[in-house]
Amino acid sequence: MDTNNLIINLQDISFGYPGSPPVLDKLSLKFFRYDRIGLMGPNGSGKTTLFHIIMGLLKHTSGSMEIFGKPVTKEKEFDEVRRKIGLLFQDADDQLFSPTVLEDVAFGPLNLGMSRDEAVDIAKRTLESLDLAGFEDRVTYKLSGGEKRLVSLATILAMEPEILLLDEPTAGLDDKTKARLISILSNLDLSFILISHEIDFLFEITDSIYTMENKRIVSDKEAHLHQHIHSHPHGLYTHKHK
Amino acid sequence: MMIEEISGSDSFIYHLDPRIKIIIAFLFSAMVAVSNRFVVLIAALAVGIIILFSAGIQIKEVFKRLIPVNTLLIFLWLFLPFTFAGEHLFSIGSLTGTREGVLLAFRITIKSNAIMLMLIALTASTPIFTIGHAMHQLGMPKKLVQLFFFTYRYLHVIYKEYARLVNSMKIRGFKPKTDLHTYKSYAHLVGMLLVRGFDRSQRVHNAMICRGFRGKLYSLSSFSISRADVIAFILMAGFILMLGILEWTQTT
Known part of the structure; x- marks a missing residue:
């Protein structure tokens, strides 16, 4: 792949909280445009930390980081990163802080310097594209878990990012909302890195799956499909295997 | 949930400009708080009740919201009549209740309830976020x-x-x-x-x-004054002014 499309280039990134063993140790990652990567790993293996380092919310202790071909270290340099990369937080309650849905979705565009009308316009269009038309005046804390998740996604998409970092977007969602999220994500013309514990979900919408092991990322380019034979205590209920 | 607008959204008050409502509630509260004559206080209480009813709020809900302030008032009733110097009115054992004490407790009760009714009418007929935006617009x-x-x-x-x-x-x-x-x-x-x-x-x-936050927050809402707002404002401002005149012109 050509270097023009190299969007995120992490080299030997280490990070640790003071007084505890490092969370990331010499982690390297190359992320190209049009990549759709799934990221798996046990709890506490540093997946979320990695996202926060990319967004500049946490500062890595050593290593080099280039995003969109430019090294980023200073707070100011992350402005562009945050404009072009959208991070979906694990907990939608963290993301939705405005009184109403419309205000929350318009928050990002307004920060980017759009006028009020433009921001409202793009917020409405984004909501519509996610089948959330009519949600504009809903109060954010009164939404259901699934609705909160989709609105959170809208708040990020409204900023028209080039890349999404999705931190366990399916956590706590029912099958119906999950299916909706899958269809939204696979129809988006965006590259993304997706953290999830659900292998089925990752198979469905990503091209490659990486795992976090020993504080680093292990790429598993060819995901091997294999068969399981197992008994079902709940075999009565219809379900799907990938 | 804990705080909620409970008014019917088709009431006249619901559609008033929230800024007008806030100003009126503020002026009303200030006027009632400094007034002492019973005529004035009772008139204020009556108007409070009328406004509340026109907002279409359930009586049960109103009583529920009046409980906290009136619980506090019970304590005033327990102490004020006996601790205020004045004309002897009644006695319980060795405690003497004074006329002035009872009247004061009465005054405070009417005042607090009149103000509370007005504030309930304001918060019950306005979504909480609209109140916030209106406060911002008011400076x-x-x-x-x-x-x-x-x-x-x-x-x-x-x-x-x-x-x-x-x-x-x-x-x-x-x-x-x-x-x-x-x-x-x-x-x-x-x-x-x-x-x-x-x-x-x-x-x-x-x-x-x-999402690009740099310490600046934006508001999306804009309000506009309609004819109903102007009329409501003039009516209420007139009423509050009348209370003021009544309070200060005629001394008993």
Whole structure:
């Protein structure tokens, strides 16, 4: 792949909280445009930390980081990163802080310097594209878990990012909302890195799956499909295997 | 939930400009607070009741919201008649109740209830966020308004967190008693809420930074004054002025 499309280039990134063993140790990652990567790993293996380092919310202790071909270290340099990369937080309650849905979705565009009308316009269009038309005046804390998740996604998409970092977007969602999220994500013309514990979900919408092991990322380019034979205590209920 | 607009959305008051409502409620409260004549106070109370009814609020809900202020007033009634110097009115044992004391307690009761009714009419007929935006438009500092929004938004989240913690205590057999274990457990509960609240605030801040937040917040709402607003304002301002004239011209 050509270097023009190299969007995120992490080299030997280490990070640790003071007084505890490092969370990331010499982690390297190359992320190209049009990549759709799934990221798996046990709890506490540093997946979320990695996202926060990319967004500049946490500062890595050593290593080099280039995003969109430019090294980023200073707070100011992350402005562009945050404009072009959208991070979906694990907990939608963290993301939705405005009184109403419309205000929350318009928050990002307004920060980017759009006028009020433009921001409202793009917020409405984004909501519509996610089948959330009519949600504009809903109060954010009164939404259901699934609705909160989709609105959170809208708040990020409204900023028209080039890349999404999705931190366990399916956590706590029912099958119906999950299916909706899958269809939204696979129809988006965006590259993304997706953290999830659900292998089925990752198979469905990503091209490659990486795992976090020993504080680093292990790429598993060819995901091997294999068969399981197992008994079902709940075999009565219809379900799907990938 | 805890705070909610309860008015029918088709009432006349619901559609008034929130800024007008805030100004009127403020002027009304100030006037009632400084008034002393019973005629004035009772007129104010009556208007409070009329406005409340025209907002289409359920009586049960109104009483529920009047409970806290009136609980406080019970204590005034317990103490004021006996601690205020004046003409002897009645006595219970060795305690003497004075006429002035009773009248004062009466005054305070009417005042508080009249003001409360007005404020209930305001909050019950206006979505809480509209009140916030209206306060901003009236020149309230932006930071205070945002603080108001954040408080309201996360009160719910923190309350849910609190309920979760209390439940987890309950299912492990916790029963509050008057002992050190109870105090300690409650201290842990409060401490946990504080720590979690702090963590939450950092995560929210991070999420805001990721969406390009640089310390500036924007408001999307705009209000416009209609003819009904002007009429309501003139009517109410006239009434409040009348209360003032009544209070200060004729001395008894």
